[in-house]
Each structure stands twice: as C-alpha cells, then as structure tokens.
Amino acid sequence: MEDRILLEPEGIRLRGMARQFALGETLDCGQAFRWRPAGEDRWEGVAGGRFLALERRGPDIFLLGAGGADLPFWRDYFDLGRDYPALEALFRRNPPLRRALDCCPGIRVLRQEPWETLCTFILSANNNIPRIKGIVERLCQGWGDTVPGTPLRSFPPPERLASLSVEELAPLRAGWRSGYLLDAARQVAEGRLELRELERLPTPEALERLLEVKGVGEKVARCVLLFGFGRVECVPMDVWMKRVMAELYPRGFPRYLRPYGGIAQQTLFHYYRTLR
DNA sequence: AACCAGGGTGATG
DNA sequence: CATCACCATGGT
Numbered sequence: 382m383e384d385r386i387l388l389e390p391e392g393i394r395l396r397g398m399a400r401q402f403a404l405g406e407t408l409d410c411g412q413a414f415r416w417r418p419a420g421e422d423r424w425e426g427v428a429g430g431r432f433l434a435l436e437r438r439g440p441d442i443f444l445l446g447a448g449g450a451d452l453p454f455w456r457d458y459f460d461l462g463r464d465y466p467a468l469e470a471l472f473r474r475n476p477p478l479r480r481a482l483d484c485c486p487g488i489r490v491l492r493q494e495p496w497e498t499l500c501t502f503i504l505s506a507n508n509n510i511p512r513i514k515g516i517v518e519r520l521c522q523g524w525g526d527t528v529p530g531t532p533l534r535s536f537p538p539p540e541r542l543a544s545l546s547v548e549e550l551a552p553l554r555a556g557w558r559s560g561y562l563l564d565a566a567r568q569v570a571e572g573r574l575e576l577r578e579l580e581r582l583p584t585p586e587a588l589e590r591l592l593e594v595k596g597v598g599e600k601v602a603r604c605v606l607l608f609g610f611g612r613v614e615c616v617p618m619d620v621w622m623k624r625v626m627a628e629l630y631p632r633g634f635p636r637y638l639r640p641y642g643g644i645a646q647q648t649l650f651h652y653y654r655t656l657r
Numbered sequence: 658a659a660c661c662a663g664g665g666t667g668a669t670g
Numbered sequence: 671c672a673t674c675a676c677c678a679t680g681g682t
Contacts, residue, residue, distance in 0.1 A: 411663055502663085509662035512680060556678025561665085598665045619663035650663075 382462060386452070393444040393452060399437045401465040403487030408435070410651045411510050412608045413491055414501050414517045415536075427521075429454050429494060430535040432528050457492050460611070465489065468641060475638060477629040478645055481652035488648045490613060495576040496569065497536040498609030499594070502601045503561045516555045523552065543570035561596025568594060584612050607643040616642040621654050 387394040395402065408416035408424050416426035422437035431454070434445040444455055456462060469486065472478045500520075505513050517536075524541050525534030543566040550559040568574035574594065579587045584606060591602040603617040616622065616634075626633070629649075634642050 505662095506664040507662065507677080508664085508679085509681080512662080515680095554679060557665095557676090558678080596665065600664060604663075617663070621663070654663085 382464070386456075386461065388449050388452070391443065391445055393447045393455065395442040395444070395461070397440045398442050399440050399487075401469070401487055402442050402459070402489060403485065404435055404437055404442070406485050406487065406651060407489045407491070410488060410647065411654075412604075412647065413493060414510075414514045415521070427528050427531070427533050427535055428458055428497075430526065430528060432531045432533060460489055460492055468644060471637065471641070472645055472648070475635060475645075478638070478649065481648045484652055484656060485648065488651055490644045490647050491608060492611040493609050494536070495579065495605065495609040496539060498605050499565055499576070499591075499597070500536070500562055502604040502608070503565060503594075503596045504555055504558050505604070506558060506561075506596060506598075506601060508558070516553050516558075519553050539566045539569035542566035558596065561594075564595040565597075580610065584615065587612075588615075603643075607646075613641050613643040614639060616646045619650075621650055622646060625649050625653050 385396045385398055387396060404422060404424050405418065408426070409418075413426075413428075415428065416424050419425040419434065420436075423434060424436075425432070425434045427433070431447075431451060433447060433455070436443045436445055444451075447455055465487075469482060472482060501513065501517055504516050508516075521534045521536055524537035524545075526537075528535055542563065545563060545566075547559045547563060550562065553559060555562065565574070569576060574590070579590060582590070587606060587610065588602050591597050591605055592599070597605070600617050600619055603615040606612040607615040607617060618626070633639075634645065638645050
C-alpha cells in the first residue's frame with residue numbers, strides 16, 4: 382500500500398488506486414456533505430481545515446495540493462491503510478453484495494472528524510441529502526474559519542457554536558435540529574462530552590455515551606461511530622437499510638461480513654437507494 | 658395538497 | 671417494549 386502513495390510536486394499520487402476509490406460514489410453518497418464536483422472526475426472540498434482537490438487520471442487518483450505534511454491526515458481520512466481489494470474479494474462471496482459491487486465498485490468509508498460527523502448527522506435526522514449539504518455549507522460560511530487560498534471555510538469548532546442561540550442559528554434553516562446542534566456544541570465545549578475520550582472506548586460504550594446527546598438516537602450514533610471513528614462494524618439502520626436487511630438478510634449479515642458491516646452497508650445503501 | 662427526506666423525543670397503551 | 675404525533679424546511 383505504501384508503495385502506491387507517491388509525493389509529487391502537484392500533490393499526492395495514489396498509483397493504480399482509482400479502481401478501489403470511486404470518487405463520486407465515495408464523496409457524494411451521504412456519508413460526507415462538503416465535497417462537490419468540479420469537473421470531469423474531479424472533486425473539491427474541505428476537511429480538517431484544509432482544502433483538497435481530488436482528480437482521477439487514468440488508473441491513478443491525485444490528491445492535488447497535498448504535501449508530505451498533509452499525508453497523515455488524508456491517509457486517515459480516506460482510510461488509505463485498509464486493503465480494499467481484499468475486502469472486495471471477501472464481499473464478493475456474498476451474492477447480494479456481489480450484485481451491488483458489480484454495479485458500483487470502489488465505494489470507501491471515510492474517517493471524518495468526530496465533531497463534524499456528530500453535527501452533520503444530527504442535522505441529517507428526517508432530512509434529505511441536498512438540504513443537509515446546504516445547511517452544513519451555511520454553517521461553515523457563517524461560523525467557520527477561512528481556509529487559506531479558497532473562499533471556503535472550515536467546519537466551525539464546538540466553542541464557536543456553544544455561545545450561540547437558536548435564534549442566531551435561524552439563517553441555517555435547520556429547523557428544530559438547531560437546538561440539538563447547540564446541545565452537542567455545549568457538551569463538547571464544556572468538556573462534558575470528550576470526543577477524544579470516545580476514541581479510546583469500546584464501541585458499545587461509545588455508543589451509549591453518544592446516545593446521551595440530544596437528537597442522537599441509534600441511527601445517528603452508529604453513523605458517527607462508522608464515519609467519524611472508523612468503527613467499520615457499525616451498521617446505521619435508516620429506512621433504506623431496514624428494507625435491504627429485511628429483504629436480503631433476514632437473519633442479519635453472515636458472520637464473515639460482520640466485522641466490516643459498515644463498509645458493506647455503504648455499498649448496499651448506495652446501490653439500493655440510487656438504482657431502485 | 659399531501660407526502661417524503663440516511664430520525665429522535667416524549668407521551669401514551 | 672411498541673406505537674404515534676410532532677418537530678421545521680424544502681422539494682415533489
């Protein structure tokens with residue numbers, strides 16, 4: 382894997398990884414909300430306070446503008462250390478998953494920042510993806526920090542939001558979710574919720590703690606654990622996945638899939654949501 | 658106009 | 671534990 386990661390003047394080249402990194406399907410499949418298309422096989426966005434452009438060139442993926450100092454961050458964010466080809470081989474032993482993979486291979490599960498993930502999935506409750514994106518963008522534009530070299534802004538830190546009122550958040554047009562957002566911000570800002578501490582906890586206990594945040598139920602908590610803490614065994618059960626599980630896996634995932642249920646889920650979710 | 662959207666809460670059986 | 675109205679907003 383390391384031999385595929387090359388530092389070049391333009392940025393970081395991921396040699397031969399296009400096959401295991403479908404840009405559009407990964408960046409715009411409802412796990413992250415700040416990436417936007419910027420041309421053929423090109424996407425742009427902000428994470429961790431940094432701007433990044435991704436581009437597919439033939440078999441390679443380029444992380445344009447990223448240097449050696451940024452590599453550790455993007456390696457974590459894009460889960461570059463995981464052997465996705467091996468995972469795909471495992472998934473292909475399962476017929477429903479094989480059908481989904483034949484249609485849309487290369488979907489990765491990102492490991493985003495816990496705070497941003499918590500907020501965006503609080504905002505996702507009974508909401509649709511385009512509108513979630515709009516709310517998140519307005520949140521960043523309103524209270525985020527500038528990102529060098531771009532008109533974009535970073536995701537606002539908890540302390541920035543903790544001092545606000547629901548009235549001040551009205552421009553977000555997030556509706557009743559604004560109150561939940563503020564509760565989370567205050568818990569984190571006041572040290573009552575230590576996201577760094579959750580990192581260390583076993584998944585069931587981290588889940589319990591997340592459920593204590595207002596507006597966070599089972600589904601949102603599992604999204605946070607999966608997309609923000611890399612707990613790839615977590616399977617968020619939204620309306621789509623409930624249908625998929627009822628129809629295709631009435632007895633749950635087979636045992637060999639369970640350690641990676643969250644990654645399997647993301648491909649199944651995308652397949653059955655877009656192509657049904 | 659009614660229904661839906663990667664749900665959650667609080668109040669009822 | 672299961673169900674249900676309700677929540678605010680925007681799109682069909």
